[in-house]
Amino acid sequence: MAKNSKGIEVAEILQDKCIACQICIGECPVGAIDLSPEGLALVDPELCIGCGKCQESCPVEAVKFERAGKKELSREDRGMPSEGVPGYEGVAVFIEVQDGEGVQVSWELMGKARELAEKLSTRVLGFLLGEGVDHIAREAFAHGCDEVHVSEHEVLASYRSAPYGHALTRLCERVKPEILLMGATHQGRDLAGVVATHLKTGLTADCTDLSIEDRTRLLLMTRPTFGGNIMATIYCEHRRPQMSTVRPMVMKLPERTPGREGRKVFHEWTPPPVELPHIVEFMGDALEGGMDIVQSAALVVAGMGACDPEAFHLLQELADVVGGTLACSRPVVEAGLLPYERQVGQTGKTVAPKLYIAVGVSGAIQHLVAIQGAEKIVAINPDPNAPIFKVADVGIVGDYARVIPEFINQLKNRMGA
Numbered sequence: 547m548a549k550n551s552k553g554i555e556v557a558e559i560l561q562d563k564c565i566a567c568q569i570c571i572g573e574c575p576v577g578a579i580d581l582s583p584e585g586l587a588l589v590d591p592e593l594c595i596g597c598g599k600c601q602e603s604c605p606v607e608a609v610k611f612e613r614a615g616k617k618e619l620s621r622e623d624r625g626m627p628s629e630g631v632p633g634y635e636g637v638a639v640f641i642e643v644q645d646g647e648g649v650q651v652s653w654e655l656m657g658k659a660r661e662l663a664e665k666l667s668t669r670v671l672g673f674l675l676g677e678g679v680d681h682i683a684r685e686a687f688a689h690g691c692d693e694v695h696v697s698e699h700e701v702l703a704s705y706r707s708a709p710y711g712h713a714l715t716r717l718c719e720r721v722k723p724e725i726l727l728m729g730a731t732h733q734g735r736d737l738a739g740v741v742a743t744h745l746k747t748g749l750t751a752d753c754t755d756l757s758i759e760d761r762t763r764l765l766l767m768t769r770p771t772f773g774g775n776i777m778a779t780i781y782c783e784h785r786r787p788q789m790s791t792v793r794p795m796v797m798k799l800p801e802r803t804p805g806r807e808g809r810k811v812f813h814e815w816t817p818p819p820v821e822l823p824h825i826v827e828f829m830g831d832a833l834e835g836g837m838d839i840v841q842s843a844a845l846v847v848a849g850m851g852a853c854d855p856e857a858f859h860l861l862q863e864l865a866d867v868v869g870g871t872l873a874c875s876r877p878v879v880e881a882g883l884l885p886y887e888r889q890v891g892q893t894g895k896t897v898a899p900k901l902y903i904a905v906g907v908s909g910a911i912q913h914l915v916a917i918q919g920a921e922k923i924v925a926i927n928p929d930p931n932a933p934i935f936k937v938a939d940v941g942i943v944g945d946y947a948r949v950i951p952e953f954i955n956q957l958k959n960r961m962g963a
């Protein structure tokens with residue numbers, strides 16, 4: 547058995563088996579493996595901590611250990627102090643501002659931040675940028691924030707990546723939060739990438755779940771991957787803050803406590819000496835399709851099984867009866883029947899209506915990840931094995947062309963219309 551001077555059993559590379567794929571080099575958490583002059587993997591025994599990651603990852607069983615089983619890595623083994631990363635504390639939310647108000651996703655994240663902060667026994671922080679925006683802090687406190695850190699400047703009056711990226715990076719450097727959450731909006735996605743790059747930290751985009759690992763106190767960031775076929779849980783061990791973006795409507799909006807108080811801290815900010823693009827004029831939000839499906843309390847969602855221009859007046863009538871909006875699955879957009887703004891799904895919008903009626907939608911995972919927040923799901927589909935029925939509260943097995951007219955009749959009768 548090969549041991550180093552600390553008495554730790556170290557990895558041995560079987561030179562006759564190694565195919566020099568270098569996978570183990572990337573997996574080793576302490577950089578103990580390099581390629582030898584012969585082009586094969588070589589372990590530095592004094593650096594090796596015997597974690598066994600190289601053995602697990604080697605595709606040809608070229609790494610030998612005498613001991614059986616995997617060694618559980620302690621935080622010290624990973625090169626981390628035993629309790630968090632010193633100097634970093636608090637769960638921060640970037641408060642996005644639109645038309646002089648905080649956007650709803652920021653308050654949704656405030657609720658999640660509260661939950662994470664309680665687990666970590668720490669504070670909830672809000673980061674606010676803009677000009678004349680400090681009144682928004684009141685709303686942040688009402689949604690569970692303990693401290694709002696504000697930088698105001700005329701250059702921050704409208705969003706531009708460079709000054710916002712610089713200002714938010716400065717806030718992170720001064721306040722040192724251990725976690726930073728941002729809405730996966732157009733602005734949040736852009737800004738999160740800039741800030742993570744400046745701070746040289748990790749960023750997990752479009753998370754659908756966030757929690758704290760008991761043993762390590764790390765933020766576990768879960769998101770769909772491989773085209774939505776599996777859920778991956780990602781963590782950021784060595785760098786701070788641990789950064790994550792979350793789409794609107796994924797986290798629950800916390801209850802508002804009017805009059806709840808908190809601390810407001812102003813931070814001076816000087817714009818970086820770079821030439822900024824000049825804003826000539828802002829165009830209004832051009833919403834193709836007329837209605838924002840994210841805001842609608844009821845959605846009638848057309849899938850490929852109802853992808854027929856003739857069917858749409860029927861679906862629109864159903865939407866009108868339930869006071870809702872017509873939305874669709876991705877193939878319906880691809881077929882050119884409805885605009886992209888109406889698409890529900892992983893590459894479309896995440897929705898959380900009170901009522902979601904799926905008409906001819908099979909229930910692919912890329913569609914289902916975006917309707918987790920829907921309160922009641924009704925599905926109409928002739929295939930009793932369609933996956934949509936697994937998440938539906940009410941399932942109607944049948945052809946939409948026969949079901950919907952009857953559905954509309956019954957609804958109208960009950961409503962006394």
Ligand SMILES: Cc1cc2nc3c(=O)[nH]c(=O)nc-3n(C[C@H](O)[C@H](O)[C@H](O)COP(=O)(O)OP(=O)(O)OC[C@H]3O[C@@H](n4cnc5c(N)ncnc54)[C@H](O)[C@@H]3O)c2cc1C
Pocket residue numbers: 773774848849850851852874875876877878889890891892893894895905906907908909910911912913926927928929932944945946947
């Ligand atoms: C990376 C990636 C991202 C994606 N992003 C999205 C996304 O954002 N949104 C999205 O929706 N998809 C997305 N998809 C596509 C997704 O995988 C599915 O292909 C898509 O959701 C299927 O749409 P559908 O349910 O409308 O169609 P289908 O899967 O074709 O289902 C049609 C359903 O209609 C039923 N049907 C047939 N006739 C009738 C009838 N007369 N009455 C009622 N029902 C009938 C059928 O039984 C069937 O279940 C993505 C895929 C990938 C790989």
Ligand code: SF4
Pocket residue numbers: 556557573574575576577578579589593594595596597598599600601
């Ligand atoms: S056992 Fe762990 S530390 Fe040692 S070489 Fe393999 S991966 Fe690196």
Ligand code: SF4
Pocket residue numbers: 559563564565566567568569570571586587603604605606607608609
């Ligand atoms: S993973 Fe295995 S085969 Fe690949 S370089 Fe390392 S020891 Fe060699």
